[in-house]
Amino acid sequence: MTSSPTTEASPDAALVTEENGVLTVAVSTAGAGNSLDDAAVAAGRQALREVARGRRDVGAILLTGLGKNFCAGGNVRAFAAADDRPTYLREIADNFHLLVSALHEADRPVVVAAKGWAAGAGMSLVLHADVAIGGSSTRLRPAYRGIGLTPDGGLTWTLPRVVGAARARQIILTDRIISADEALQWGILSEIVADDDVEATARATAEKIAAGPRHADAATKHLLSVSAGNSLLEQLTLEARSISERAGLPEGVEGVDAFTEKRAPDFTRGR
Numbered sequence: 001m002t003s004s005p006t007t008e009a010s011p012d013a014a015l016v017t018e019e020n021g022v023l024t025v026a027v028s029t030a031g032a033g034n035s036l037d038d039a040a041v042a043a044g045r046q047a048l049r050e051v052a053r054g055r056r057d058v059g060a061i062l063l064t065g066l067g068k069n070f071c072a073g074g075n076v077r078a079f080a081a082a083d084d085r086p087t088y089l090r091e092i093a094d095n096f097h098l099l100v101s102a103l104h105e106a107d108r109p110v111v112v113a114a115k116g117w118a119a120g121a122g123m124s125l126v127l128h129a130d131v132a133i134g135g136s137s138t139r140l141r142p143a144y145r146g147i148g149l150t151p152d153g154g155l156t157w158t159l160p161r162v163v164g165a166a167r168a169r170q171i172i173l174t175d176r177i178i179s180a181d182e183a184l185q186w187g188i189l190s191e192i193v194a195d196d197d198v199e200a201t202a203r204a205t206a207e208k209i210a211a212g213p214r215h216a217d218a219a220t221k222h223l224l225s226v227s228a229g230n231s232l233l234e235q236l237t238l239e240a241r242s243i244s245e246r247a248g249l250p251e252g253v254e255g256v257d258a259f260t261e262k263r264a265p266d267f268t269r270g271r
Contacts (some may be wrong), residue, residue, distance in 0.1 A: 014066070015043040021210030022203070023047060023058040027125060030067035035075040036121045041099050048102035059217070061106060062202060063125060064113040073120025073143050093152045096121060100153055103128055107218050109209045113202035115188065119143040125155025126188065127162060130221065131209075133202040137196035138180040140188065142172045161228065162187050180227030205221075213251040213267045 015037070017024045023042040029037045037135050050056045065071050076090070082088035103110060110131035126132050131225040144151050151172060160168040163186045170176065183189040193201045209217065226233050248251040251267055258265035 016047045021059040022206040024062045026066045028065040028071040032075045034067040034069040045099045045102045048106045059214040060206040062206040064177040069116030070118045071122025072117045072128040111206040115198040124155040127158035131190045135188040135198045140178040
């Protein structure tokens with residue numbers, strides 16, 4: 001599950017940073033067992049909305065955790081302490097879903113530094129990554145049924161699309177712990193590196209993406225997002241339209257010209 005409810009707040013400097021075209025959002029802190037942090041939910045949501053509204057000029061989003069794990073799920077002790085658990089859980093699920101929605105509305109490639117455990121809400125967030133970097137000791141687990149609850153954060157929507165319906169049911173209904181190697185094999189993780197290199201590799205990946213053609217990347221994300229619901233012919237039509245449009249825009253012009261002139265493209269021109 002997710003974190004405790006919170007009101008809208010200014011981004012905390014430790015939770016939200018921006019450097020080299022990358023917006024970094026820490027979704028958990030070292031406290032409360034590396035559970036999803038309520039301040040992180042508020043700060044991350046606000047910053048992502050600023051990206052969507054054009055108030056932040058970034059080319060990639062990096063999700064990370066400030067403790068030894070990416071995110072070990074929600075603060076179950078806070079769940080237990082709530083006077084009205086159904087009302088409390090509905091509010092925190094709604095708040096978490098606003099963060100997930102803001103992540104998609106930001107329309108930027110998402111990189112996740114999936115170090116250590118990614119459980120519950122943490123696993124849900126990993127499934128929203130375009131590129132997920134894990135370490136050899138990375139572990140993922142739904143962790144919902146162990147406390148008698150059901151998934152949130154879109155896990156029942158994303159997981160079947162990544163690993164297939166039968167495997168998704170098996171993972172969620174048996175609360176299976178997924179190793180790094182399994183996650184890589186099944187397409188949940190994009191790459192496995194040494195545990196100590198997860199953060200640095202994820203950041204380098206995000207910076208590499210951010211330095212590229214941002215508008216083309218956003219258009220590519222859209223094509224990938226809608227492909228599952230389209231026929232091949234419908235997707236071919238969208239691809240033809242998109243590549244034609246890109247050819248007349250600054251990024252496409254610069255990219256093609258740089259290729260013919262045998263130089264590295266500078267996609268920052270005109271930003």
